[in-house]
Amino acid sequence: MDLSSLIQKNNTKIVFIILDGVGGLPIDGKTELERANKPNLDSLARVSACGLHIPVDYGITPGSGPGHFGVFGYDPLKYEIGRGVLEALGVDIELQKTDVAIRCNYATKKDGLIVDRRAGRISTEKNIELTKRLSENIDEIDGVKIILKPGKEHRFCLVMRFKKEITEKHAMVKDTDPQKEGKPPFEPTPLNEESLEVSEIAKKFIRKAEEILKNEEKANYVLLRGFSALPDIPSFEQKYGLKACSIAVYPMYRGITKLLGMDTIPVQGDIKEEVEILKKVYKDYDFIFLHVKKIDSFGEDGNFEGKVKKIEEFDSFLPEILSLNPDALVITGDHSTPCLLKTHSWHPVPLLIKSPYVLGGTVNSFTERECLKGEIGIIRSVSIMPLVLANTLRLRKFGA
Amino acid sequence: MDLSSLIQKNNTKIVFIILDGVGGLPIDGKTELERANKPNLDSLARVSACGLHIPVDYGITPGSGPGHFGVFGYDPLKYEIGRGVLEALGVDIELQKTDVAIRCNYATKKDGLIVDRRAGRISTEKNIELTKRLSENIDEIDGVKIILKPGKEHRFCLVMRFKKEITEKHAMVKDTDPQKEGKPPFEPTPLNEESLEVSEIAKKFIRKAEEILKNEEKANYVLLRGFSALPDIPSFEQKYGLKACSIAVYPMYRGITKLLGMDTIPVQGDIKEEVEILKKVYKDYDFIFLHVKKIDSFGEDGNFEGKVKKIEEFDSFLPEILSLNPDALVITGDHSTPCLLKTHSWHPVPLLIKSPYVLGGTVNSFTERECLKGEIGIIRSVSIMPLVLANTLRLRKFGA
Numbered sequence: 001m002d003l004s005s006l007i008q009k010n011n012t013k014i015v016f017i018i019l020d021g022v023g024g025l026p027i028d029g030k031t032e033l034e035r036a037n038k039p040n041l042d043s044l045a046r047v048s049a050c051g052l053h054i055p056v057d058y059g060i061t062p063g064s065g066p067g068h069f070g071v072f073g074y075d076p077l078k079y080e081i082g083r084g085v086l087e088a089l090g091v092d093i094e095l096q097k098t099d100v101a102i103r104c105n106y107a108t109k110k111d112g113l114i115v116d117r118r119a120g121r122i123s124t125e126k127n128i129e130l131t132k133r134l135s136e137n138i139d140e141i142d143g144v145k146i147i148l149k150p151g152k153e154h155r156f157c158l159v160m161r162f163k164k165e166i167t168e169k170h171a172m173v174k175d176t177d178p179q180k181e182g183k184p185p186f187e188p189t190p191l192n193e194e195s196l197e198v199s200e201i202a203k204k205f206i207r208k209a210e211e212i213l214k215n216e217e218k219a220n221y222v223l224l225r226g227f228s229a230l231p232d233i234p235s236f237e238q239k240y241g242l243k244a245c246s247i248a249v250y251p252m253y254r255g256i257t258k259l260l261g262m263d264t265i266p267v268q269g270d271i272k273e274e275v276e277i278l279k280k281v282y283k284d285y286d287f288i289f290l291h292v293k294k295i296d297s298f299g300e301d302g303n304f305e306g307k308v309k310k311i312e313e314f315d316s317f318l319p320e321i322l323s324l325n326p327d328a329l330v331i332t333g334d335h336s337t338p339c340l341l342k343t344h345s346w347h348p349v350p351l352l353i354k355s356p357y358v359l360g361g362t363v364n365s366f367t368e369r370e371c372l373k374g375e376i377g378i379i380r381s382v383s384i385m386p387l388v389l390a391n392t393l394r395l396r397k398f399g400a
Numbered sequence: 401m402d403l404s405s406l407i408q409k410n411n412t413k414i415v416f417i418i419l420d421g422v423g424g425l426p427i428d429g430k431t432e433l434e435r436a437n438k439p440n441l442d443s444l445a446r447v448s449a450c451g452l453h454i455p456v457d458y459g460i461t462p463g464s465g466p467g468h469f470g471v472f473g474y475d476p477l478k479y480e481i482g483r484g485v486l487e488a489l490g491v492d493i494e495l496q497k498t499d500v501a502i503r504c505n506y507a508t509k510k511d512g513l514i515v516d517r518r519a520g521r522i523s524t525e526k527n528i529e530l531t532k533r534l535s536e537n538i539d540e541i542d543g544v545k546i547i548l549k550p551g552k553e554h555r556f557c558l559v560m561r562f563k564k565e566i567t568e569k570h571a572m573v574k575d576t577d578p579q580k581e582g583k584p585p586f587e588p589t590p591l592n593e594e595s596l597e598v599s600e601i602a603k604k605f606i607r608k609a610e611e612i613l614k615n616e617e618k619a620n621y622v623l624l625r626g627f628s629a630l631p632d633i634p635s636f637e638q639k640y641g642l643k644a645c646s647i648a649v650y651p652m653y654r655g656i657t658k659l660l661g662m663d664t665i666p667v668q669g670d671i672k673e674e675v676e677i678l679k680k681v682y683k684d685y686d687f688i689f690l691h692v693k694k695i696d697s698f699g700e701d702g703n704f705e706g707k708v709k710k711i712e713e714f715d716s717f718l719p720e721i722l723s724l725n726p727d728a729l730v731i732t733g734d735h736s737t738p739c740l741l742k743t744h745s746w747h748p749v750p751l752l753i754k755s756p757y758v759l760g761g762t763v764n765s766f767t768e769r770e771c772l773k774g775e776i777g778i779i780r781s782v783s784i785m786p787l788v789l790a791n792t793l794r795l796r797k798f799g800a
Contacts, residue, residue, distance in 0.1 A: 361426075362769055386459030390745075398456055399466040
């Protein structure tokens with residue numbers, strides 16, 4: 001279904017809230033959403049269209065990239081975002097169309113073999129120091145600018161900035177990580193003709209880094225993975241005719257939405273500050289994406305009480321959001337992160353759409369089990385955006 | 401899934417009822433179906449397989465063509481019915497495989513510009529008079545027969561009847577309607593080599609019509625849109641092995657079913673007369689389609705009370721229909737037409753299938769919200785026909 005031929009513009013406003021990793025599983029009989037005291041969210045669910053969505057496919061656990069692509073209506077099986085790109089977005093590098101992005105590990109090499117793929121998980125402080133040293137000594141290779149930025153523990157990001165436009169083909173270079181300790185690293189091998197140049201620069205980078213790091217006890221080597229370029233992807237405005245912005249604390253989510261051409265508004269703080277910005281920019285956009293990260297973080301930590309409290313905190317700000325009276329309000333997650341699993345999971349994610357054009361009255365609260373009774377049913381995440389556009393009367397009739 | 405390889409014939413009978421636009425939305429808490437007092441339909445729902453169907457896709461509002469194609473199991477994304485064809489069917493022109501059908505507007509042209517695309521919405525009576533005048537003066541162009549028939553207000557239909565078979569390629573000519581007032585009309589431009597002939601005849605038709613209408617104050621010009629030919633589509637009998645007929649008051653629905661090779665039985669009157677004909681022809685067909693139009697009409701008017709009353713009227717005839725004891729009885733709509741929206745909508749449509757092979761006992765009444773609890777769930781409209789064939793034991797096992 002080619003939606004673009006049906007798009008019509010109007011003055012409606014859409015607020016689209018992702019509670020990252022909100023879906024959960026029961027511990028002592030109740031899920032995080034079932035345990036949370038969230039009167040506002042539950043009242044809203046009672047008058048909304050509810051259901052659940054499957055981010056990628058049945059049984060498939062999505063990463064953050066596919067999770068967000070799906071809810072924004074970009075089929076995550078069609079639009080794959082490279083791991084290097086995702087890493088770069090996560091450390092707040094503003095990627096350009098001339099860039100190849102690579103995620104790197106500090107590692108320990110001995111007698112030609114990788115004996116620790118994570119260099120004993122060195123501290124982030126040590127990482128910052130080492131990455132600064134590499135940066136100061138490697139400014140460019142073969143005329144290509146080298147940009148380095150530390151991540152957490154042993155992780156850092158390498159961006160090669162060319163003077164020409166880069167496509168995904170240019171970046172098709174094999175990972176150097178042997179995946180198992182006690183094996184030699186791979187050479188950066190080009191997987192096609194176009195990627196020869198990138199593989200050569202990668203080789204030279206590894207040699208230079210090895211030389212600079214040679215006296216380090218643990219972090220004396222670097223492993224390169226996920227060579228990738230910005231995907232060729234239609235912008236949100238091209239696809240839907242929506243002027244969109246994103247409000248997110250974490251760089252990765254700002255990065256993903258920037259890929260889609262949204263204006264991204266940096267926020268310090270948490271839900272309170274995000275809602276303040278929402279109110280400030282509300283008049284300027286058709287579509288405002290608000291991302292609440294910490295719910296997922298507590299899920300990843302297996303901190304049930306923390307996740308419940310964060311859901312309750314969001315609930316306390318809901319009346320303020322509702323007072324804006326958007327034409328459509330969407331609340332869901334990009335995936336589930338049950339505390340029971342301490343990681344993303346494949347479980348369908350509760351979904352709520354409020355508009356004047358819903359049945360409502362089918363669920364009692366915003367939980368996994370109640371949303372099963374909702375009028376939306378269980379849908380693929382890519383169907384959310386067509387529903388939201390329909391609910392704001394932004395889609396013309398199909399056929400006569 | 402290629403159903404045709406599984407089809408087996410038997411003596412079962414299917415009655416398939418479309419309550420056009422039956423799905424609705426709550427006004428003062430209840431939908432049209434929820435407000436209606438319809439004891440027979442509700443009793444039937446309690447012992448039937450219930451669910452909802454999505455005509456085209458999530459969020460997509462279907463026109464009447466896609467809506468009906470879907471419930472008959474023809475994927476509306478694959479089989480698109482041209483607007484000219486639909487218009488011709490709507491004014492009861494019996495289209496042939498040698499025809500190009502075009503929907504036309506009377507318009508006002510001044511100094512080379514279209515100043516009113518609808519000629520001030522002239523009356524239907526005036527339209528009839530003008531179309532008669534055009535017909536009497538334009539019998540054929542370049543040996544191609546010209547058939548004209550008035551529609552409502554400023555609309556009329558033009559059919560070019562060739563002496564050769566016409567495909568959709570022959571009809572690919574650009575609309576002449578500039579879509580905005582104050583602009584000159586477009587010439588009928590061929591969009592490929594095969595459509596050159598049709599575009600030339602269209603040009604001559606426009607010149608002739610302009611000459612004939614030159615003294616008219618408002619309707620002094622004609623705009624041509626939706627050039628189209630009959631789609632190449634397998635018949636209902638080819639597809640399902642069903643000898644089928646359709647009972648419909650409105651020409652468009654007879655036309656759509658005629659496209660699918662059904663026998664079409666014209667009816668004057670409304671539900672009462674339709675049910676009488678159903679009983680009369682029941683023994684002659686495997687599949688009888690009965691179309692109730694007025695429910696949609698009241699929806700389009702936003703007449704909640706009228707739509708409710710019409711549903712209740714249908715309910716009163718249900719015992720008569722049930723007394724035929726068909727092997728499968730289907731009751732659904734081709735799309736929703738909520739009075740709240742006064743137009744077709746994207747909302748899933750309540751669906752009921754009665755046969756000896758259903759679970760039943762899952763819903764209390766035939767409404768949008770109750771059907772959510774049904775054993776069918778929410779399905780794409782194209783899945784209805786396979787279910788109906790299965791419920792009449794007309795599908796063989798797939799695989800060993």
